[in-house]
Amino acid sequence: MTASPTHWILTLVCEDRPGIVHAISGAIVAAGGNITESQQFSSDGTGTFFMRLQVESDAPRETFEAALLPVTQQYTMTWQLDVVGRPLRTLVLVSTAAHCLNDLLFRQRAGQLPIELPLVLSNHGGLASLAEFYSVPFEGHPVTNAAEKTAFEARILRAVEEHDIELVVLARYMQILSPELCARLGGRIINIHHSFLPGFKGANPYKQAHQRGVKLIGATAHFVTSDLDEGPIIEQNVVRVDHSRSTRELVAIGQDEESRTLTQAVKWFAENRVLLDGDRTIIFK
Amino acid sequence: MTASPTHWILTLVCEDRPGIVHAISGAIVAAGGNITESQQFSSDGTGTFFMRLQVESDAPRETFEAALLPVTQQYTMTWQLDVVGRPLRTLVLVSTAAHCLNDLLFRQRAGQLPIELPLVLSNHGGLASLAEFYSVPFEGHPVTNAAEKTAFEARILRAVEEHDIELVVLARYMQILSPELCARLGGRIINIHHSFLPGFKGANPYKQAHQRGVKLIGATAHFVTSDLDEGPIIEQNVVRVDHSRSTRELVAIGQDEESRTLTQAVKWFAENRVLLDGDRTIIFK
Amino acid sequence: MTASPTHWILTLVCEDRPGIVHAISGAIVAAGGNITESQQFSSDGTGTFFMRLQVESDAPRETFEAALLPVTQQYTMTWQLDVVGRPLRTLVLVSTAAHCLNDLLFRQRAGQLPIELPLVLSNHGGLASLAEFYSVPFEGHPVTNAAEKTAFEARILRAVEEHDIELVVLARYMQILSPELCARLGGRIINIHHSFLPGFKGANPYKQAHQRGVKLIGATAHFVTSDLDEGPIIEQNVVRVDHSRSTRELVAIGQDEESRTLTQAVKWFAENRVLLDGDRTIIFK
């Protein structure tokens, strides 16, 4: 690559030790870069150091990588060098609910969400026209038995390869994914689900929330693990409700929280602001 | 009673049937009253009708009650006639944490909370000086074994009788009350506890919240039932946190939410704005 | 009309006097109605009484109106009898910004906004395809001089008549309307604009907000009067920002607040929840 972009994003994770910042900033100076944004965090729990830098430079990627190499090796860093604003290749999975997909598509087109959407996959056909309006290819495949599920998951993995997908978004995709698929896509698959205070187990949580008269309902965007709805949390929002809301209204209110929470999580991920620290996330806003 | 106040609060609960509003408003007109505030709610779930009225009138209580009697009998109403701003006789129970008690005392003195506080009871002595500063009697009794617990609960009930207590507030009182006491004080005892998305069971929930990297922490004020932390919810609040917060900071942030949530719940209760509809509350703000 | 709907909305405004609630509820009982929701407010400032009722009934409109007539005449009421969920005939005006129109269209189709949209008018052509996707007729007319402006305003008034428009929504319509048009549409035309703490006068307020380092930016939905941006406020929202946000990011964040605030205001208006009390609004949520 000989690209010569203006703004780079550098993220790195390693064991916390003295001198990391000095070593990294030295490499950046050596490559002619100027740090314009910098965030770091030392996790007491895991002893891990996290850093996200934005760097302005005229140097090509090779120069940067060459300058960084000795430091990343010395500190055994996991690192990523990306360009600010590069659209993240994102695969969206949906079922029948349109609110999350609509928000992602609208904001992507509005230039507020640095993603590109080569494909939407669904276990239904209902959202085809919405995807079409935004000129995004859409495939609907019925998933009503084990064979169809296996085929659909194979299609997902094939799509991930074909389009070099960096993020899979479950935008109200209502099928449970196999543990194997979750493991394959670990750290690059995000889900959204409703959240309540207190939490409700079992079927129809909005009905339970109505019966308990909760005053706040919300949504949580999180990484998918094989532990259903229990992966590392990326973002959460709540909104106030009162006793006069019917269960149906609670659902509509909850959907608003779902779309804005999911879109926010995708945006942060696409901007390399989400790093994993064991079971928790570091968000460099 | 021959008091002749300007503003009355009338709350009533009965089976939902046509004509209730007309019947009640007729009784109020007959007693020379003018409705200045009115809120009602028909619960689909339980078929119950709830109403809260504020009424301006020169008539004495007797006139009012006489005018209301036929209507309340006809519709088999549970009802209460109170005077706006009358201080609610409130007993506060505390342990060692000062934040909730401080907020209640400060706002009571500032004239923002229509309660009077004849007594604070505690299983510790640490908050005596805070109560004393606000000239509120304080009793600390150690509760370290079954006998002391029985004695303390007896003291609570005696205080409720002596001071004609209308509301008991657990302002971070850290002892579990016996089911008998909960039942005796049913519908007039309020607790505050921390809340998270998702909820955490077991010891040290703030530590668990830290480990899971939750983005929202909050508090729930609820009626106490023998089901610990599961009574009808009165009010909830949350506040945003991020990965950089230590467990200790999460505790401090959570305490802020606890005091403002508890004070709000007490205020609404003291203003007769909290009615029970099975396991949920109707809040007429 | 011989329609026999289940749920009615009755709103009424009159001088505040004793006995109104009793008189109205008597008329409703006489017409076989059951009050399921009721909100009222007495304005100290203007001495005006406001009420909104939802009533379940099998009676036809004629029966209702006949029963209400003596009461509305006796108290010289301004009143309206509507059916819950009836779509409000709404005309939307836009320029080039899509965010507000997209939100209105998406929520209308999702069944969350009881409006129908017979027409979108614009001084640009850029949003034609968005309207088309939702099958809403769209007309773009250039408005670059006085004659075109006069013609466009005439087109607005003609559209209001042709489609029997009940509400005009300025969804980021960036032309100033003539005082005559504002007067003609008084009380049924809503605008959205950005809001800051403190307010900024003059051009490019987001740039000014950036220079002053404001920590909150927001939006206000209000009725349009000939006093630009000064009509009665319907709804306001704010969101937190920090020093790291560029002017461009502030604009994007502000747009989110604009769309959700405008959609909320339109929803409340369409549900007959917005009443005017001089320079302020009564919102019966």
Next chain:
Amino acid sequence: MTASPTHWILTLVCEDRPGIVHAISGAIVAAGGNITESQQFSSDGTGTFFMRLQVESDAPRETFEAALLPVTQQYTMTWQLDVVGRPLRTLVLVSTAAHCLNDLLFRQRAGQLPIELPLVLSNHGGLASLAEFYSVPFEGHPVTNAAEKTAFEARILRAVEEHDIELVVLARYMQILSPELCARLGGRIINIHHSFLPGFKGANPYKQAHQRGVKLIGATAHFVTSDLDEGPIIEQNVVRVDHSRSTRELVAIGQDEESRTLTQAVKWFAENRVLLDGDRTIIFK
């Protein structure tokens, strides 16, 4: 000084140039320090670079300062080296309203606010007992004419010298300070005032807010300049209100926002998180 603390806070401000981070981190490594927290910001508007570091080290202050000296000279930095948790010497000025003072005192004692309060000065005597309860010296001096005002401002400056005051807090101090005093205390004097959307000029803003039916009221904490209520903003909060709130209730609600907003601003200042960038603040939360 020979103190050997564990955690240092280093803040620095200079013209933005490449290599700053590398130079500073090099000096810290040389002094045996480990960076545990780091935030930086480059202001496009003023071309200024801001940085706040937390550093763990066994080295004494002299070692640190000696290591930093060449770097701070090379880049012409304004810088400060402080110890995490050191209580900031704070002078509070009050008049009659207790809410802000109460919150500062309670949180200071609760260990949530790293300040020490050698003195409270007032133009009234009313809050003496509150200060006394927290064992803080209090002086009330009448300020009813020009001579008394001159004397009071002289007393303020003397107190600042006597107690080596680092921050002056106007906790609802209702007298206008002279431009000379504002200039003398520039950058270390914070005020709190109410804020509305839109802003209201002139007397009794809460009454104006009531008349306009605003839906959000709030508070702004800002540095004091000779431009009244126009200094750089540190923090802002708002809360939702509706038409049913009386002017008196708006005042009470506004006071809550005032105390929490002021306390937050003081806390950030005391933790060296507030830096000035022309007319705006950089807040390193």
